[in-house]
Amino acid sequence: MIDLLGYEFMQRALLAALFTGLAAPVIGTYLVQRRLSLMGDGIGHIAVTGVAIGLLTGWSPTWTAVLVAALGAMLLEVIRERGNTSGDLALALLFYGGLAGGVLITGLAGQSGARLQQYLFGSLTTISVADVWFTMALAVVVLALGLGLRPQLFAIAQDRDFAVVAGLRVQAYNMLVAVLAAVTVTIAMRTVGLLLVSALMVVPVAASQQLARSFRGTLLLAMAFGATAGVGGLLVSAELSFHATVAPGPAIVLVALAGFVLAWPTGALLRRRAEARRTGEDALVDDAVAP
Amino acid sequence: MSRRPGTPEVTAPVVDVADVTVAIEGRAVVRDVSLTITAGEFVVLMGANGSGKSTLVRAMTGLRPVAAGEVRLFGTPLARFRRRDRIGYVPQRAGASGGVPASVAEVVASGRISRRGPFRPSGAADRRAVAEALDVVGLADRAQETVTALSGGQQQRVLIARALAAEPEVLFLDEPTAGVDLPHQQALVATLGRLSERGVTVVLVAHEIGVVAPLIDRCLVMRQGRLVYDGLPLSEADVHRAGAPAGVPLVVPGLHTHVGDHAHDHGHQHEHGHHHDHAHERAPHECPPGHSDVVPDIAGPFDRTYDRRGGQEGSAS
Structure with a gap:
């Protein structure tokens, strides 16, 4: 284990995994609160086309992925905002269009499926120094906006109408969250891959909301779960790779899921206790209120 | 919340609705409604499901664009109204359950959003206002609990506290x-009573007056998108004496009625004492039955069973 940490590629991978694990659940929390858990997944599919355009044109696939994912996320937001009945269907069309377009364009570019697969399932250990800087810089942007604008984003996600009456520019903030989600997807692309991106955004939140009683608590605990899953999953995969081929992406997601599996019964137990305490209190309150 | 009755800041009415029509998908849900609400009034807006009462209040807060006419708050047209902290809005349903748990204190603190800029950490004034709002609704001891762990009534009071946290001068419920x-x-009524005593203007949408009766200064009744009654709440005795059958204009001397007459005399100042000590008034008040589609016999004034029977007003408004 200690030997592994001496390798430079491993140090780069650990940094990327740590920052991704911290940033992804922040945006994930807002998406889960707005019941858009699968939005990250949709953006991930769209980003596949972005990666393919990068492979075709020779530009950096990371940058083209950010661009295409951000455009796609904004389009999703517009469709969602208009709220017509076919919105759900339109999202599905975008998802599949993104994935199919990506595979098609990769073929046109004369690249093998293996090249695309790096992005679909992550390739943390081949990450370059430039990519690590890119990941860290974008993660810091996501963290700064996601945490700094928490009061505004919370108010909007909690109750849109109330936020409108309070004078918030709801559409602008929602657009910001969509773009941040796209950025997050691109960050996580190198770590867990586009097809598992949503997992790192959502699973830590699912785990932490079993235990937390407040939004702030959920957000911070989800970051802890995410960072643990990122670093832990990478170390597990590195340790196991002496015996078999274990890709870091799936290992990270499975560690995150293990966190949820542990948090669930713990949270249920805590809730049952709190409920027992509350019913006792409520009886007293009702006595006091009743004439 | 800080204003007291009798503060000499008069001039513009709190709410000024002039010839407002609101259309939803091409259908006029509120038609040509005019009314003014002055500081300190406790107004109840009544009507059956689909009468347009919720839509009218949503138009007053800017949630619904008006197709014709104009809404002014504190004398400023709604489109240019920036002092959002002066108004408080309590939405119809306890939509207080997102996909992520939120504590009571967090939801109430989000009410300060109209006073806080982006990237500004909450200050002592924010914390004090949140604590005070929780105190007013009697939930100070539940601040750290998850909102969804509370009962429906307590959740509703959380939403009222959220509106109060901005220390508004008018409250739309x-x-x-x-x-x-x-x-x-x-x-809840005790809470509203305390606010009214502090001089907060209250605009309350309701199916029926019920337990709020002792607090009401003025009653507005809507039917099919039109304002059909605007005046004093009647005591039960008055209603019986008038004995008006449904649809027939009720004329009670001294009352400000608008049945069949939409040329509302705009700018009419509602003049009657704001006696907020209602303890001596034991007689229940009702709005005239002939002018509302309200069925007084429905048990539990705002019972959800009523919604189920009458269809969702929310979908129409």
């Missing part, structure tokens, strides 16, 4: 007692 049991309704 859209059926706050829907689905709330009687003891909690009474707790």
Whole structure:
């Protein structure tokens, strides 16, 4: 284990995994609160086309992925905002269009499926120094906006109408969250891959909301779960790779899921206790209120 | 919240609705409504499901664009109204359950958003206002609990506290007692009474007056998108004496009625004493039955069963 940490590629991978694990659940929390858990997944599919355009044109696939994912996320937001009945269907069309377009364009570019697969399932250990800087810089942007604008984003996600009456520019903030989600997807692309991106955004939140009683608590605990899953999953995969081929992406997601599996019964137990305490209190309150 | 009755800041009315029509998908849901509400009034806006009462209040807060006419708040046209902290809005349903748990204190603190810029950490004034709002609704001891762990009535009071946290001068409440049991309704009424005493203007949308009766200064009744009654709440005795059958204009001397007459004399100042000590008034008040589609016999003034029977007003408004 200690030997592994001496390798430079491993140090780069650990940094990327740590920052991704911290940033992804922040945006994930807002998406889960707005019941858009699968939005990250949709953006991930769209980003596949972005990666393919990068492979075709020779530009950096990371940058083209950010661009295409951000455009796609904004389009999703517009469709969602208009709220017509076919919105759900339109999202599905975008998802599949993104994935199919990506595979098609990769073929046109004369690249093998293996090249695309790096992005679909992550390739943390081949990450370059430039990519690590890119990941860290974008993660810091996501963290700064996601945490700094928490009061505004919370108010909007909690109750849109109330936020409108309070004078918030709801559409602008929602657009910001969509773009941040796209950025997050691109960050996580190198770590867990586009097809598992949503997992790192959502699973830590699912785990932490079993235990937390407040939004702030959920957000911070989800970051802890995410960072643990990122670093832990990478170390597990590195340790196991002496015996078999274990890709870091799936290992990270499975560690995150293990966190949820542990948090669930713990949270249920805590809730049952709190409920027992509350019913006792409520009886007293009702006595006091009743004439 | 800080204003007291009798503060000499008069001039513009709190709410000024002039010839407002609101259309939803091409259908006029509110038609040509005019009314003014002055500082300190406790107004109840009544009507059956689909009468347009919720839509009218949503138009007053800017949630619904008006197709014709104009809404002014504190003398400023709604489109240019920036002092959002002066108004408080309590939505119809306890939509207080997102996909992520939120504590009572967090939801109430989000009410300060109209006073806080982006990237500004909450200050002492924010914390004090949140604590005070929780105190007013009687939930100070539940601040750290998850909102969804509270009963429907308590959740509704959380939403009222959220509106109060901005220390507004006018409070719009859209059926706050829907689905709330009687003891909690009474707790709610006590809260509204305290606010009214402090000089907060209250605009309350309701199916029926019920337990709020002792607080009401003025009653507005809507039917099919039109304002059909605007005046004093009547005592039960008055209603019986008038004995008006449904649809027939009720004329009670001294009352400000608008049946069949939409040329509302705009700018009429509502002049009657704001006696907020209602303890001596034991007689229940009702709005005239002939002018509302309200069925007084429905048990539990804002019972959710009423919604189910009458269809969702929310979908129409």
